[in-house]
Amino acid sequence: MVFNIEMETMSREEIQKIQLARLKETVKRCYENVPFHKQNFDDAGIKPEDIQSLEDLQRLPFMKKTDLRENYPFNLFAVDMKEVVRIHGSSGTKGKPTVVGYTKKDIENWSEIVARAICCAGGRPGDIFHNAYGYGLFTGGLGLHYGIEYLGAAAVPISGGNTPRQITLIEDFKPRGIAATPSYVLNIVEEMERMGIDPRQTSLEYGIFGAEPWSEEMREQLEEKLSIKAVDIYGLSEVMGPGVSIECYEAQDGLHIAEDHFLAEIIDPNTSEVLPYGAEGELVFTSLTKEAFPVIRYRTGDIASLNPEKCKCGRTTIRMSRIKGRADDMLIIRGVNVFPTEIESVLLSFKQLAPYYQVVVERDGALDRFEVHCELTSEFMHKIQDLENSEDVLKLVKDIGQAMKNALGVSVLLRINQPNTIPRSEGKAIRIVDNRNKVLMGK
Ligand code: DLL
Secondary structure, eight states: OOOOGGGGSOOHHHHHHHHHHHHHHHHHHHHHHOHHHHHHHHHHTOOGGGOOSGGGGGGSOOBOHHHHHHTTTTTTOOSOGGGEEEEEEOOOTTSSOOEEEEEHHHHHHHHHHHHHHHHHTTOOTTOEEEEOSOOSSSHHHHHHHHHHHHHTOEEEOOOSOOHHHHHHHHHHHOOSEEEEOHHHHHHHHHHHHHTTOOGGGSSOOEEEEESSOOOHHHHHHHHHHHTSEEEEEEEETTTTEEEEEEEOTTTOSSEEEOTTTEEEEEEOTTTOOBOOTTOOEEEEEEESSOSSSOOSSEEEEEEEOEEOSOOTTSOOSOEEOOOOEEGGGOEEETTEEEOHHHHHHHHHTOTTEEEEEEEEEEEETTEEEEEEEEEEOHHHHHHHOOSTTOHHHHHHHHHHHHHHHHHHSSOOEEEEEOTTOSOOOSSSOOOEEEOTTOOOOOO
């Protein structure tokens, strides 16, 4: 097993040297093998030989999700299909799925990247690892799976769903690690409580959670409820899958990018201008080692910032902040930009609320109306008895309203429901329900 841990503690000069050599190879591979890239480079008047420094990256054109759709299914692949050993993609709920491919070498690299990520989260060889990410076209399940095996840990490939069975296996197999979306882990915790099992008493010691935006307050709840360390893992199928970056368990302060495989930039989403470290903007990734599906300056749509400071864990790799949200999911409420994670932070700071919520968007004449739907915990419901006529609930609504206004700079409509009314997730939670284009059927 080759484990390139030293890549994580190199000096900036050393890592940049490796990055430049790999960037040159990637650019050449794209230019020579993918007509889409050749055309884009020619249009921009750039040849692979023009890339002589990492700064030259900025001369290259961006790639977007629409480029993947327009080249569906395999036209962006840079190798012969005979060399492709795996295909993943998005579910395609918004049109054609986006398709990505991997060679044997790509899978080997990805496995190593994820194995390193699990170590970063506190995992080690010999662990039993409960993998509740969905197995299938989605990269979560198989991505983690190969990394767990590469590390020399035992993968429990349970996938998502069938929550009572998940709990039986956690009780019986006694895993140290667990991976799932944060929203699904909450669902597992709730089911444990329903079954009379104390979630703090399981064998679990660390959790690797991601694939959807989540807040610091959500981390606190998960760590408290399960008595574990919870770290954030990021990735996207277009760039590879899970493992592009991950927090370390020592600092839990930003996600270390696997910089020997991915180059990150932050750009202004409106002007495409590259922004300095610390500035918030859209994350852009260039792959450095991928063979089957290399990406050049891929615009992720995810909003974050970059921090080049050495971490207290000893790693020197650039860290990205938690993802604030996807640019597509940004709500504009009476002129103010709001991400669901910001709403989550406020809601989860109220112990009377269960950690489930949705933002429902309706058309109200010519305007959009945003309603935040949340629910009470069973304990609080039990205490107040009557949701409609409780002084405590009135006070709660007022307090949350004020806290939202302070945090977001705008007031939002709040709907507080009975316990168990917001849909539970088995994968990525649906945070925004957009009813604006819903056609009303019937009489
Ligand atoms: O979600 C890959 C993954 C699997 C990451 C398991 C982590 C764990 P996609 O289905 O292609 O891939 O979705 C990628 O999900 O562009 C982000 O918007 C969002 N996302 C992924 N990880 C995080 C995270 C996988 N930690 C899209 N925080 C990305 C916030 C995340 N958003």
